Amino acid sequence: MSGSEFVPLSLVPMLIGICVAVACALPGNFLLLRRQALIGDAISHVVLPGIVVAFLITGAATTWPMLLGAAAAAVVAVMAIEAIRRLGRIEPGAAMGVVFTAMFAAGVLLLEQSDTSNVHLDVEHALYGNLESLIWLDATGWHSLADPAALAHLPVELPRMALTLLAEALFVALLWRPLKISTFDERFARTIGIATGPLGLALVVVSAIAAVAAFDAVGSIIVIAMFICPPATARLITNDLGHQVVWSVGFAALAAVLGYVLAGYGPLWLGYHSSVSAAGMIATVSGAMLALAAVFGRHRHRTGDGAAL
């Protein structure tokens, strides 16, 4: 395929897919080890009411109010889950289930009740986004990457996702040691003076930022898959946290590229004439990787299981 076709149509969605996948996989590693893997699931459901409320207040589908609305909804959800868990003495899984379904239901209802016919806002879009539509029409080939006029019309999602990815990477890199210690041994972390409470909250907030930024571009299904599948895959092939994070980043990027290519061109190879959902395909590919690791991974068994040797 020539650059004149690839650059405007496929390069940007692919890059956005990679950024989303990696930005979610980074905090996902720690959520996985802390048994908070489903936080990503909960957050990606609750941003819907936040976005709808932001839309109803501003009356336009603009980026920043929606991001703020989504972030506010995520914060409300985390607080509500904590409140219900403590006040009602209910196990966290059930508290989460109560909050995210109720908020998602509220979001759907608001959406159905309000007139959103003139903007691109519906439940299907929220669930599986539209990665394929983020094309860069001003590009004419590889040389456009050096052309300021064309670069000015890059889809805004790409720099935003790149920035999010940078923030996630900085968070993990700067707080590597405290994160690592508090994930594996929270009590020891407290004795050496790490504020484990605020750190845990920061991790949830950072995950929420990744989920919210990604949600806008690609829908919630990739977000949930990328929070869990690449870290889980990496977890099954290594015992070292550093290696796990590196592998998970690799798997996330690979899933994004492979999923995008398969969605765009796979059906053509099979004789169909149109592509399938890239978001769905990326999630599927990451699941296939996890399945392979679950069958063949070197460290797939719990340590202490006789079968591990």
Place this chain on the structure above:
Amino acid sequence: MIRDALLFQLGYNATLVTLGAMLLGMAAGVGGTFLFLRKRALVSDAISHATLPGVGLAFMVMVAFGGDGRNLIGLLGGAAVSAALGLLGVAWLASRTRLAEDAAIGAVLSVFFGFGVVLLTMIQTMSAGQQAGLEGFLLGSTAGMLRSDAMIIAGAAALTLGLVLALRRPLTLAAFDPGFAASTGLNVARTDLAMMGLVLAVTVVGLKIVGLILIVALLIIPPVTARFWTERTDHVVVLSGVFGGGAAYLGAAFSAALPDLPTGPIIVLVGFAIFAVSLLLAPQRGVLSAVLRHRMFQRRVHLRQGLLALAQGQPIYEPLTLRLLRREGLALPDGVATPAGRARAGKALLDETRWQLVRQDPSFEAAAAHYDGLTPIETVLTVDQLDEIDQRLPQPHEVSRP
């Protein structure tokens, strides 16, 4: 209009759907209780999302064999098969690999759902797929439902409810105390399997009414709500069924009566409203009663400490203590005891002194365990025991003159 819907006056189809939703809500409430008590509420989320590829594949297979593709039994059958595969996937990942159950749930949920979305986009491009209406399975759609479909759903919901009720005893036993259940000869693994089978049935039957994203709410919210009202497992089961059935009935009726109210979200929100009321107002575990209990306890402690201070002639600085004493007529605004206050203070001091003697004597160990600084000692010791203690009280004696 709403009244008509609530009284089943909106036509045969709407009535069937409302009845079906109510039966389904009851089945989900009862079945979800066991899931909740086993602390596995979110497994249902994986099951429900895993139905999507089954729906898509069933549609494609039916079209490939020259069928309509929209046959509800075929679609629900496909959903059941792929949901069962998803459930197996969760169980396999959680038991055979080092991944925890929550990671297994999230992985299965997102991957199956993602694959289902891929299939949906393929179906949209098929010539038969344009009006397949499979998106209705995401959030449920009961508007314009075929009569045959409505009858299937109502019948299946009734069947599921019957199954849940038939399996109630072993499920309760296994959910409440798995160890004890195993010792009575119950096969807990098989009971768990039956529980998951029920959850799967509820999910599949609920696809068309509530939709696969929100069906978990029907399994989670009613048991959590019921738990606020009672400490007994069998009561939680019954109440959860009532709350689930009530929410589904009200939600389905509102949705049938008013425009632009999708059934699934309305049912979930009605359920959440019942939950919120319970969280606030439940008699024992509710927030309001907890706050009131805390306040009452606080006042008793302050009053007691204030009386002891009065008895020993110590000044009181704590404003709440002073206010409570004044309101009870036990002290004047400047902290000086009234006659009634002196009487009560003397009583409190006597009580406290007796307690101290009891707590020093090992032979009163059992009684001393009741000491909390508030309980009057007469409620713990017999009159004879009190006499024995009083023998040891310091006796008043004359102050010798210098």
